[in-house]
Amino acid sequence: MSDSVSLTEMTDFAENLARQAGELIRRERDGNALRTNYKHQTELVTHADVMADEFITDAIRKRFPGHRILSEETMPDLSQAEELDTPLWIVDPIDGTVNYAYGHPQVAVSIAYAEKGRVQAGVVHAPFAAETFRATRSEGATLNGQPIRHSGATVPRDALFATGFPYTKDHLEPLIKRLDAMIHQCRDLRRIGSAALDICWVACGRLDIYYENVSPWDFAAARLIALEAGATAGHFSEVPEGYPADLWGRDILISAPAIWEPVRSILRTASGYK
Ligand code: IPD
Numbered sequence: 001m002s003d004s005v006s007l008t009e010m011t012d013f014a015e016n017l018a019r020q021a022g023e024l025i026r027r028e029r030d031g032n033a034l035r036t037n038y039k040h041q042t043e044l045v046t047h048a049d050v051m052a053d054e055f056i057t058d059a060i061r062k063r064f065p066g067h068r069i070l071s072e073e074t075m076p077d078l079s080q081a082e083e084l085d086t087p088l089w090i091v092d093p094i095d096g097t098v099n100y101a102y103g104h105p106q107v108a109v110s111i112a113y114a115e116k117g118r119v120q121a122g123v124v125h126a127p128f129a130a131e132t133f134r135a136t137r138s139e140g141a142t143l144n145g146q147p148i149r150h151s152g153a154t155v156p157r158d159a160l161f162a163t164g165f166p167y168t169k170d171h172l173e174p175l176i177k178r179l180d181a182m183i184h185q186c187r188d189l190r191r192i193g194s195a196a197l198d199i200c201w202v203a204c205g206r207l208d209i210y211y212e213n214v215s216p217w218d219f220a221a222a223r224l225i226a227l228e229a230g231a232t233a234g235h236f237s238e239v240p241e242g243y244p245a246d247l248w249g250r251d252i253l254i255s256a257p258a259i260w261e262p263v264r265s266i267l268r269t270a271s272g273y274k
């Protein structure tokens with residue numbers, strides 16, 4: 001805990017920020033004046049991504065000047081995830097930017113709070129759907145204030161999975177092999193376009209499985225929400241020694257507990273992991 005602020009109060013603070021940022025990004029899109037750009041040549045970004053990032057990170061800095069921040073648009077230094085000394089906020093101002101730019105509703109603001117590499121509080125707010133997922137460690141997970149639970153799926157064959165694909169198309173082959181194996185052995189696929197919402201949907205039983213390679217801001221908050229909803233979260237390859245698993249984004253797998261091991265095995269085999 002920080003500055004004698006309880007973890008529940010941390011979650012309240014994050015929720016409040018996520019709701020305000022949600023209003024901002026809604027307003028910017030509804031006003032029909034989206035300005036789009038590209039970062040790293042291929043990755044779509046809008047002016048609202050940057051505005052929302054600045055709004056959230058300024059507010060955190062003001063309230064908790066001693067804390068560190070990892071945010072996708074203004075403070076994307078990933079080495080922050082490995083420094084365990086001071087508390088860390090992990091922010092994705094808009095998860096689902098492509099959806100946002102195309103006028104789709106699956107868009108979320110994601111804010112997580114971690115101490116010593118362990119996420120303690122997480123909020124994922126979807127402003128167009130008016131849905132707010134939140135969790136505080138050991139206190140359960142909620143959607144708009146109501147407790148949520150994973151689907152209870154028992155076999156991959158009857159399970160609906162979500163995944164995603166990177167902006168760069170250079171290393172798609174292994175991902176297509178995994179997709180091939182999963183689509184043959186599960187019920188069907190959804191490509192929703194927001195990793196944070198994919199994971200929250202596993203948390204509330206709208207999906208059974210999520211796997212992907214992503215960055216900490218995409219999943220840190222949602223992963224805690226899924227765990228607190230009783231889902232199993234881990235990786236289908238090894239997390240490097242000493243790296244906080246809560247923030248390691250490679251080969252993430254989150255699912256209803258009974259199918260986690262069978263799906264891990266499908267993904268390991270498809271990936272050629274021994
Ligand atoms: C993206 C979304 C998408 C996932 C990508 C992420 P962004 O985040 O979460 O579902 O497949 O890997 O980069 O760019 O919309 O914040």
Ligand code: CA
Pocket residue numbers: 092094095096195217218
């Ligand atoms: Ca994202």
Ligand code: CA
Pocket residue numbers: 049072092093094095096097
């Ligand atoms: Ca983003």
